[in-house]
Amino acid sequence: MNPVLAVDGLVVHFPARHGPPVRAVDGVTFTVAERETLGLVGESGCGKTTVSNAIVGLVQPTGGEVRVAGMPVRGADRRTLREIRAKAQIVFQDPATSLNPRMTIGAAIGEPLLVRGLARGRELRERVAALLTEVGLRPEHASRYPHQFSGGQRQRIVIARALALRPALLLCVEPVSALDVSVRAQILNLFVELQQSHAMACLFVSHDLAVVRHVCDRVAVMYLGHLIELAPRDALYTTPRHPYTRALLAAVPEPDPALQRAKPRVPLQGEIPSPAAPPQGCVFHTRCPMAIAHCREEVPAWRHLGETIVACHRAEETPAP
Amino acid sequence: MTGRFTPGIAAILGLLAIYVFVAVLAPWIVPHNPLRQILLLRLRPPLTYSPSAGWFLLGTDDVGRDLLSRVVDGARASLMVGALSVSVSLLSGTVFGLLAGWFRGWIAIVVMRIVDIVLSIPAILLAVLTVAVLGPSFANLILVLGLTRWPRYTRVAYAQTLQVATLPYIRAAEMAGAHAPRILLRHILPNIAGPLMVVATTEFGLMILFEAGLSFLGLGIQPPYPSWGSIMSEGQNYVASAWWMTVFPGICLFGVVLCVNLLGDWLRDRLDPRAQSR
Amino acid sequence: MSAALEVSDLRLAIGGVNVVDGIAFSVAPGEVMALVGESGCGKSLTAQALLRLLPRQVRQTGGRILLEGEDITALAERRLRQIRGRRISMIFQEPQAALDPLSPVGAQVREASGLASAAAREAVRRMLAEVGIADPDRRIDQYPFELSGGMCQRVMIASALISRPAVLVADEPTTALDVTIQAQILDLLRRLAAERGTAIVLITHDMGVVADIAERVAVMYAGRIAEIGPTAAVFSRPRHPYTALLLAAIPRLADEPKSRLAVIEGSVPQPSEYGAGCRFVGRCPFADARCNAEPPPLLETDEGHFSACWHTERLA
């Protein structure tokens, strides 16, 4: 079976005004199958947002290939891009700016159906009502404006709009990062329900490892434009193979004082280098506690270790968890 | 300066409504024909009564025309020029700004360079030069003011469009499959209209001042038709003996511009959340 | 040991509504005390009140703030200026925005030192080194835009601690930072509190951060303290339904994936919606008539552990 999303050697460089280009994404490969949710995690500037923008053609790839439901995104003309966007929809981070403040939420949710000529008039109103119900809102909300809703409700509206076209692929870019904890749980529950009720593939982009673990089947970790580890959820969280993945997991503060204080403290030293001047060899070597001379010279190749794919010269030397 | 609807802003709107009302109804409410000269009644002070011609509440000018009627008629010229020139420049300026902000690239470079060029010639001088070349007339006045002021709106529309265009809801509209015209008209324009209205309001006041200034210099509304600027220009020669010819039209001019500026400021504060909190 | 900071019955009002309503807590020297809550709970206003730097529309309508035993609520602005930065100081959520973009960072740290230039430069250099800035001789003359977010937060910490204040108020100090940098900054704060005996009031929304660094925690909801106590006790045996639900709503690395998370229905009430009773009443599974009518007092349930709920026993 063909994957819903296939990203192959994706490269996105942004030209800088002065100096070398910013290498936002530098050779990223993964696929997402039907009904599967892939988490894409990493810190700010690692390129995870650029990957999702490239998938729907909001930024142009410099190299590599992206296929959504078999259609190549790179070099797609306007018509094809519009087709692709019918298959792949996005939920953004900030619900406050994801909705046009001068448009009723009914019009916002119905817009994909209306502009594509899929529904109008009474039928459109009914489809909008059904979508509102599906995300836990009421049909009579359709005539209200975004400012009349709370943050969590707005994110529900954004999800309803993304579902309007019954997409094959849903991209969620930090969908719960702007929400308070109590509201975040509501949206995560909704998301898990939707995973079960829709046969969609999902790419879930987030910096929050606990959230990613909660909703994803497989997880890809990015650092400085590179994919450094890709593994099924349980493998990644129980036996992380890449030193960066381990450091990231160690750095997440667990909301449990006993657990958190018992954790070994191995904070990463230093700062993330500039993506305009990434280090030679393995991009992580400047902060890696395990780095050896070899790491500074040679970019590590992709290797399979059990179910995990990892790019690290010393991946086998994983310390026992 | 709070942005709430206060009695003060109500008074301003009321006063502006009176101006508009007077300007529209000018031909029917003037007590005298503003062009009729009664040479026997030259330079009479306010509250002059003539048994043959009646009351001259604001006095008469240097050729014996009723000043009140001329001032009322002048309101018409003033507000017409303001409204028409602002409409022309608002419309053209916004279109250019929207297009430049949305398509960016070379369109933006060319448009914004033209904006810089036009704005490099101070507006009064540009207007003076153009009117002088084309000859003064009402139509030329509108044309000149409209053509010299559109870059103001373009700058604002451009900056605002650039800003709004990066927002997720615009991305979402693209993802929905909306084409550029729909995105521009349904999603961007309503969200940049506020700042543009603020500019339009201040520009309206400025255009009224420009019209008066050009008419004062003899480059605007041509005699014998009255404009506040030209009445004052005539009055300047008699300022020592007939103060009313400069004082009354000046007060009217000052009053309307002040109201418009206060309105603009109120609109600005209303739109700018920064002005409210903290 | 006497408290470095003691707040009692603090009330802050915006337009007649007490958005902070009777907050009380104390912090001992070297202790990290967290104020945790969701947006709109009044934790940031409380932080600003501690330095008496409230926005103009906020008025303090009651309560006392004792800094090393001295009541600073009644002090004149002139006296407060001598206290701010010397005896109580503050760091902010957006470290890059909290530094003047046009001044070198060293100059901004020095500003807080109150020292003359010759001695000051050395003191600043040493302080920058102490907060873990490598190559302080170079960094001291750099501008904020040349430093990363984490580095800017270190500079802010340096400027906040250079005069050895008794209390540091840290308002969401790691929220804008990446997790690996957050871990560095939290370690730094922990070390400085221990070494220098600084009392830290940590304002955060992140239960993980609380679990990591705070010795005690006050959980705030809608302007009131719902529960306050030793961190371990509050996390293991929450005595307020809000805390219990909040903790259950967080996905954890040990949970079953895709399981249903506990949910607090509805959303945080606006100040205009505050009623006479408990402010959590609209979202609470235990709410009854009494909760609607009367605000529950903050009562001790275990040693040092207080909760403001009429139904504490139902959580046991």
Next chain:
Amino acid sequence: MLRHIAGRVGQAVVTTFGVLTLVFFLMRLSGDPTLLLVPQGASAHQIAILRHQLGFDRPLIVQYVAYLRQLLQGNLGTSLVQRMPVASILGSRIPYTIELAAGSLVVAVGIGIPAGVAMAVWRGSLVERSLAALVFAGQSMPTFWSGILMILLFGVVLGWLPTSGVAGLPSLIMPSIALGALSMASFARMTRIAVLDELSRDYVAAARARGLSLGAAVARHVARNAAIPVVTVAALEIGNLLAGAVIVETVFAWPGIGQLAIQAIAARDFLVVQAIVLFVSFVFIVMNLLADVVYAVIDPRIRLSS
């Protein structure tokens, strides 16, 4: 920084060319520029001769190249009315306008900037409201009207100041106030917004948390940050002051280029008008360029960029 400034110089050159081109075409808007240059009552034959002499019968593009070449050599042409080089006519008037513009700038900056800072710092107070009244008055007052009123009051009724012409410092006072009022309003508004903007930033709160008084925070941190937009306004306003001189100089019979422009239009001496427009625009462009340089010096993000 040099790269930044070089870029700005390049833009200024392009803008200058644009202005020259725009003015060239504006002068030809009426169809036949010859008609703008001949004295009234000239015969058709005389006009035809002149048209040929001035080259207006050549193709537009040829005229344009000749026009640019002439201007680039610094030659503004010869006035047909006064039979003198335009440059020397202009040269004799420019000092007066500079004097007036400088006086107005003193009024505008001297009142506008302190007023703007005060309005921001004492927001919502009586101080702000009274200053706001001053700003609105300045913004809404037609310059010629305030000029005439001042002449009436201080010149005619009280006899304190000369009503027109140039006679030392006293004669400069009224025209400077009349001309400077509008700019004063712009400075005050812009300064107020810029200072308010900066006051709301975290670094001000941080500075106060370090023990700085509001005044010290404004002086040490806010002032420089707020200066950036204000400098931009300053450049803009210098251009506006030169242009506004057209009206004020007419009211006060001030012998600068503004009065000259109106006299030249009346005398149909369009080369002089053209020269004045080009001169003022050029000053405007240079001032903007200077503002960009100042901006680059103030802001380390530009100063330190390579």
